Amino acid sequence: MIGNDIVDLELAKIESNWRRPGYLNKIFTSFEQKLINEAKNPTLMVWLLWSMKEASYKIYATKTGIRSFAPTQLACESLNLNTSQAEGTIHIKNELFYTKSEIKPSFIHSLAATKRVDLPKISTAIYTHPNWLINYKTTGPKCVSHHGKYLALIY
Amino acid sequence: MNKEEIINRLKPIISTYAPASEALDEINEETDFIKDLKINSANLVDIILDVEEEFNIEIDNASMEKMLTVKASIEVILSKITKE
Numbered sequence: 534m535i536g537n538d539i540v541d542l543e544l545a546k547i548e549s550n551w552r553r554p555g556y557l558n559k560i561f562t563s564f565e566q567k568l569i570n571e572a573k574n575p576t577l578m579v580w581l582l583w584s585m586k587e588a589s590y591k592i593y594a595t596k597t598g599i600r601s602f603a604p605t606q607l608a609c610e611s612l613n614l615n616t617s618q619a620e621g622t623i624h625i626k627n628e629l630f631y632t633k634s635e636i637k638p639s640f641i642h643s644l645a646a647t648k649r650v651d652l653p654k655i656s657t658a659i660y661t662h663p664n665w666l667i668n669y670k671t672t673g674p675k676c677v678s679h680h681g682k683y684l685a686l687i688y
Numbered sequence: 689m690n691k692e693e694i695i696n697r698l699k700p701i702i703s704t705y706a707p708a709s710e711a712l713d714e715i716n717e718e719t720d721f722i723k724d725l726k727i728n729s730a731n732l733v734d735i736i737l738d739v740e741e742e743f744n745i746e747i748d749n750a751s752m753e754k755m756l757t758v759k760a761s762i763e764v765i766l767s768k769i770t771k772e
Contacts, residue, residue, distance in 0.1 A: 545730070548728060548730065548731060549728075549730045549731065549734070553734070553737065555737050555740075556733055556734075556737065559733045559736060559737070559749070559752065560733055583730060587729065600756060601753045601754070601756070602729070602732055602752060602753055602754075602755060602756055603749065603752070603753040604733075605749055606749075606753075680728070
């Protein structure tokens with residue numbers, strides 16, 4: 534199974550103040566908070582980890598039928614980051630998800646998969662408002678994510 | 689404090705993070721934050737933090753997990769208030 538999540542970084546800046554006291558503790562594990570504190574660009578790290586968790590949660594919720602808001606339970610266990618890409622793992626209960634993220638100046642798009650070999654097989658289409666694909670549902674995407682001006686589809 | 693009072697104190701908090709909609713105007717116990725109000729999940733944390741301040745309670749992660757609807761939020765708030 535596969536999942537995705539896109540974060541419009543401009544909108545995230547307006548919508549969320551992650552520096553608000555108490556905010557990080559509600560979402561991130563101590564390992565993740567360490568990654569954020571030590572990052573050259575902490576804001577980017579916040580949204581990278583967030584999108585990895587969300588992409589993984591979509592698979593988890595579909596697979597188990599469980600809806601919950603437990604961001605600290607979706608725990609990043611490893612992360613390899615360079616300037617434009619990241620690969621990592623997210624662990625929840627007894628499930629492990631593999632993630633791959635694309636980092637652009639204006640958005641972060643993360644993919645998650647139950648099997649690592651499935652990640653390179655995913656094809657991605659990202660549309661920017663107003664040029665969204667109108668009838669995107671008819672194209673049969675495996676997962677859909679939209680945030681701000683972006684629409685991201687994976688197949 | 690009864691459910692109605694709690695809903696009345698929750699409304700302004702929720703409205704801060706929800707786009708204008710019919711569901712927001714008609715907010716009730718059955719309202720789902722994400723499905724009905726289209727609240728961004730990153731803002732759910734802000735709602736939780738605002739609720740903690742408004743009701744002077746601490747919401748642990750196990751309680752937060754359930755807070756996807758108005759009804760679940762009321763239950764969490766009531767259980768915390770009675771404890772204190």
